[in-house]
Amino acid sequence: MVADAEAGPVRAPLSRDRVLRAAVRMADDAGLGALTMRRLAEVLGAEAMSLYYHVANKDEVLDGIADVVAREINEAVDALELRSDGARWKDAVRCRILTARQVLLRHPWAPSVLETRAAMSPEILRYHDRLLGLMRDGGFSYDLGHHALHALGSRALGFSQELFDPGDGAAAPEELAGLAEQLPHLAGMLAEVAHDDPGSTLGWCDDQAEFEFGLDLVLDGLDRLRDR
Amino acid sequence: MVADAEAGPVRAPLSRDRVLRAAVRMADDAGLGALTMRRLAEVLGAEAMSLYYHVANKDEVLDGIADVVAREINEAVDALELRSDGARWKDAVRCRILTARQVLLRHPWAPSVLETRAAMSPEILRYHDRLLGLMRDGGFSYDLGHHALHALGSRALGFSQELFDPGDGAAAPEELAGLAEQLPHLAGMLAEVAHDDPGSTLGWCDDQAEFEFGLDLVLDGLDRLRDR
DNA sequence: ACCTGAACACCGTTCAAGT
DNA sequence: ACCTGAACACCGTTCAAGT
Numbered sequence: 499m500v501a502d503a504e505a506g507p508v509r510a511p512l513s514r515d516r517v518l519r520a521a522v523r524m525a526d527d528a529g530l531g532a533l534t535m536r537r538l539a540e541v542l543g544a545e546a547m548s549l550y551y552h553v554a555n556k557d558e559v560l561d562g563i564a565d566v567v568a569r570e571i572n573e574a575v576d577a578l579e580l581r582s583d584g585a586r587w588k589d590a591v592r593c594r595i596l597t598a599r600q601v602l603l604r605h606p607w608a609p610s611v612l613e614t615r616a617a618m619s620p621e622i623l624r625y626h627d628r629l630l631g632l633m634r635d636g637g638f639s640y641d642l643g644h645h646a647l648h649a650l651g652s653r654a655l656g657f658s659q660e661l662f663d664p665g666d667g668a669a670a671p672e673e674l675a676g677l678a679e680q681l682p683h684l685a686g687m688l689a690e691v692a693h694d695d696p697g698s699t700l701g702w703c704d705d706q707a708e709f710e711f712g713l714d715l716v717l718d719g720l721d722r723l724r725d726r
Numbered sequence: 727m728v729a730d731a732e733a734g735p736v737r738a739p740l741s742r743d744r745v746l747r748a749a750v751r752m753a754d755d756a757g758l759g760a761l762t763m764r765r766l767a768e769v770l771g772a773e774a775m776s777l778y779y780h781v782a783n784k785d786e787v788l789d790g791i792a793d794v795v796a797r798e799i800n801e802a803v804d805a806l807e808l809r810s811d812g813a814r815w816k817d818a819v820r821c822r823i824l825t826a827r828q829v830l831l832r833h834p835w836a837p838s839v840l841e842t843r844a845a846m847s848p849e850i851l852r853y854h855d856r857l858l859g860l861m862r863d864g865g866f867s868y869d870l871g872h873h874a875l876h877a878l879g880s881r882a883l884g885f886s887q888e889l890f891d892p893g894d895g896a897a898a899p900e901e902l903a904g905l906a907e908q909l910p911h912l913a914g915m916l917a918e919v920a921h922d923d924p925g926s927t928l929g930w931c932d933d934q935a936e937f938e939f940g941l942d943l944v945l946d947g948l949d950r951l952r953d954r
Numbered sequence: 955a956c957c958t959g960a961a962c963a964c965c966g967t968t969c970a971a972g973t
Numbered sequence: 974a975c976c977t978g979a980a981c982a983c984c985g986t987t988c989a990a991g992t
Contacts, residue, residue: 610841610842613838613841613887614838620908623908623909623912624908624909626912627908627909627910627911627912628911630911630912630915631910631911634911640914640915640918640919641918643911643915644915644919644931645936645939645940648886648931648936648939648940649936649939649940649943651886651887651888651940652887658876658879659841659879659880659887660879680848680851680852680855681851681852681855682855682859683855683856683858683859683862683871684851684854684855684858686868687858687868687871687872690868690869691868691872703872703876708873708876708877711873711876711877712873712876712877712879712944715877715943715944715947715948716940716943716944716947718947719943719944719946719947720943
């Protein structure tokens, strides 16, 4: 066969792997809303319908990118080599979870897709299996370990529902007056922070610190149940 | 003006309220995926574009139905009349949260829309303000109360991320063999439950019990911090 | 003031066809 | 085996028009 005479860039052939990696990059760059079968194909230099040869449908793409992130998490935490015997279980679990969180922070869209995937990917199962293993080393019964996984919930993977985010948006001091009547306690809380740290009513919640506070609360509670 | 001679059912005029109530009913009946501007209009006996006179766009509909549920929660919890002084704060908060959960269980779609609403509705703010009030009665500083709201996260409203749901789907015993090699700890956990309660490997997680376990873990932890 | 119809710019996906 | 084009059945939304 004669070499291709045309100078046109011969696109690398598609594959499930290339499709998923491009999807992750798209979500990283432009958010989950920008991840469209049509735009995904475009980025890959292919026609929209070509994707369906490598992937059943969009749902499989979402399953796939969840799996990519989960694999990235497992690679990060497996490198830790944590000792987890006896009382050391807590530090080990804590470190593992905070490492997983570091990975998730690079993929801000990941929590919302992990939440919506009903079927658990093998990688997610593997992550929880090892986490449960650390707790077993620490003396947990399977029953307590089971409760622990539920109690941790998404925190096991390194994220938590930020449903309540006071100070986000334009919660400026001038709003406090109107706030104080309807919402006396929240207003008081905000006022105290404004007093302690004037000028920082906006974005005054340290996400990382709050995550660790909640995590430690749960881990300490589990540790006490373990002692019984 | 002469009475309308035609027998055709004269549809009640639209209104923001009617639109939102119909939207809630649609989500309750058929899930969030079925909630479409076009189908919403159809249910109301109107043309799709008529909705836009009463509501800016679909996002406002989602904000609206979140608010409807939040109002329903506030009505339920305000009726409780809880005593929260001193050590009684914990029972009061617990009861309030479990009552909110009862409302949410009637609207299974509500958690996912509450999560995605960045701007907090007045009703959600009000709910958290009163919750913080109960903790203040119990002797919480504003600082601890702030941490507490973050630590509770979505649990404050009565739901928790069910990311890890072993036993859901078709996790039948025959799968356990393959599971045991790759996932020894999860397999062991499942096997123990299967032994204790044979024949119930599927759906063996009691959501309500697990929710209460996690909630109590957090509340007990907060109670200890309050004592210092 | 309240509602409508036609039209636009998107989606995901099927299916028969091309190389 | 791998990719494509045209087409279908949906979306949310704009805009000018009707009563």
